[in-house]
Amino acid sequence: MLARLSLIALATALLAAAPVAAKDKVKAADSDTLACAGVYGPESNEALVKETFGAENVVTGMVYGPEGIEMIATTVYPDDPERKMEFGWFDDENLTYLSYVELSPSQAAPGGVKLGMSVADVVALNGQPFIVGGFWWDYGGYANIESGTLAGEQEGGCYISIRFSPEEDYPADLDVTAIAGEVQVPSDEPLLAKLDTRVGVLSVGYAWPDALPQPEY
Numbered sequence: 001m002l003a004r005l006s007l008i009a010l011a012t013a014l015l016a017a018a019p020v021a022a023k024d025k026v027k028a029a030d031s032d033t034l035a036c037a038g039v040y041g042p043e044s045n046e047a048l049v050k051e052t053f054g055a056e057n058v059v060t061g062m063v064y065g066p067e068g069i070e071m072i073a074t075t076v077y078p079d080d081p082e083r084k085m086e087f088g089w090f091d092d093e094n095l096t097y098l099s100y101v102e103l104s105p106s107q108a109a110p111g112g113v114k115l116g117m118s119v120a121d122v123v124a125l126n127g128q129p130f131i132v133g134g135f136w137w138d139y140g141g142y143a144n145i146e147s148g149t150l151a152g153e154q155e156g157g158c159y160i161s162i163r164f165s166p167e168e169d170y171p172a173d174l175d176v177t178a179i180a181g182e183v184q185v186p187s188d189e190p191l192l193a194k195l196d197t198r199v200g201v202l203s204v205g206y207a208w209p210d211a212l213p214q215p216e217y
Helices: 022-029 046-053 119-126 190-194
Strands: 058-064 070-076 085-091 096-102 131-133 159-165 184-186 198-205
Touching (some): 119 190
Antiparallel strands (some): 096 198
């Protein structure tokens, strides 16, 4: 059965064109700025992930998305928070056609975005302001970037997904209504800086592949 479109959506890569040793291949694939190719390309699959990172570092199984949605995903370095990545598949029966990959702290998405960056950092990279979805609900915190270098399709055909998280420990008398719930928050909203809001989830991924039948909803 074909996988449902991921709600997290999006993926990337960095594999050299020339043959390299296995150790160097892994080093190139799980660090630095990624390109949308190779193991992070649209035709990636679980077998390629195992070949790239070593089968002993790869686990495929059930993961949970928003609202407790269950999905099949392939996790690389599951016990290492600094290197952990999660690959989702459009075809979850055959574990093929990359839907998204959640990046590790050691990686940067196309355009240079990394986990832990502030909203202001991402605005600077994008060259344009954008909107952030309100927080503290299942689909909150996602950046809606309609213009700038991070908007739309990136080189190689992937898209960047950025989810911000605010500092949870803030004064009880601070009014956070302007950024709470299903609201649209401008990236220059002062509360974002006041709550030290930073990139908490960073992923890259692809549109539904033409090679697969359209999913039924």
